[in-house]
Amino acid sequence: MEESALGPEEQEPIEVCLMAGKIMLQSGAETYRVEDTMTRIAEALGLSGSHSYVTPTGIMFQSDNMRWAKLVRIMERTTDLQKVAEVNDISRKLANRDLTAAEARNRLAAIESSGHAYAVPLRIGAAAIASGCFTLMFQGGFSDFLPGIVCGGLGFSALILLHRLVKVKFFAEFTASFLIGIFAYLLLRAGLGADPGKIIIGSVMPLVPGLLITNAVRDLMAGHLVSGLSRGAEAFLTAFAIGAGIAVVFTIL
Template identity: 65%
Template sequence: MNDITTKIIEVCLLAGKIMLQSGAETYRVEDTMMRIASAYGMPSSNSYVTPTGILFSTDSLSPAKIIRISERTTDLHKVSAVNNVSRMIGNQELNPSEAYHKLKDIECSSVQFSVPMRTAAAALASGCFTIMFQGQWVDFLPAILCGGAGYTAVSLFQRLVQVRFFSEFIASFIIGLLSLFLVYIGAGKELDKIIIGSVMPLVPGLAITNAIRDLMAGHLVSGLSKGADAFLTAFAIGAGVAVVFTLM
């Protein structure tokens, strides 16, 4: 392969890697990679994407390239930024080298809100979810407190413990204990509404949505694996709350 072909492959793989790590659907990653390759004069490229890896080849003569994905998060801003670069490539506005440097800037950028800001948003959302699930206004502030404590716990334990789903289990356990305590002292009235509202920021809504969309697009392996991931996360949340009720 010449240098230009190598650079085009690097651009496609980097774009797919950023999107997959940022929470994009499998079919969207494959489509973006193939569109970029086609815009650079490689219409016969093929890509195979799973939640843990990307396999890409330009034609039957060139060796396939593979990238392993070990970390995944939710950063839809990066997904949108990669889509913008893909559109610029499709309009012939970027050569492979320029596109690669733009993608590298996107990969290294961090536009996430600070932990205190995300915790405050999760706390407020917990209170709103409690009201939405027909809770009483007296439970609004307890839900805010429990939701903030739960999100703080999940953020902390994700850094300290590498075991998957452990942080969600501990966070929901803390939410259950704190909710029970607040109801016991009379600060809240409906225990179930407080807990339901407080655990909502932990629910893997994006993973469930992506799993369904991948299944509908025919990506059975990715859809089932993402669905299993979401199910285990939801099970960990439910198990943490169930342990609290067991100890009552």
């Protein structure tokens, strides 16, 4: 049966699968988890012989009910594990027959349209406190704790702002790390802090792509070579941007 000949009732399970996969992939879920969730949802909604192919930039899905595969393009990716957990909860309820396809689609649409689980001021505050704690963890003195908080909070704020203004992640991460280095030296000259190296190391930690590296390794171990290599390359570019921004500060100061 051609996809164009499918009625609304037949189209709805397909849209539920694609929407669930899109939300999970955009929110930082691993490739194999996205494919597994889409397969489970398809089985729960009666789509036989379903196949999904997931990469960090797109999802292809097809079942025996469809003659052609459907493609969903992934333009933006972030980290929001709350949305991943909510989609997993919907998947379990579909498997237990506690939800219909229409109800699942409405819930997924609400999740997709909702904002980040945590407000921007809270995220900036958490990044600032974490930066100060990382400064101490990397054997910085207590005099470096407050500068670490200030530099980490300002750097993370710049990262969020630049991500909204510029679509190129490399530029945003490079500029944020550059500003962290500048702020660290300015605070040092103002008499705050003793070791700019410890302050900078602690402040850039919230920018480090830890989730990307973890997902890249897990995807490679699960056999998803394309996704694993692409996520690894993205993590490398992020790490390079952070290092390059700090290197420029060390060069000019």
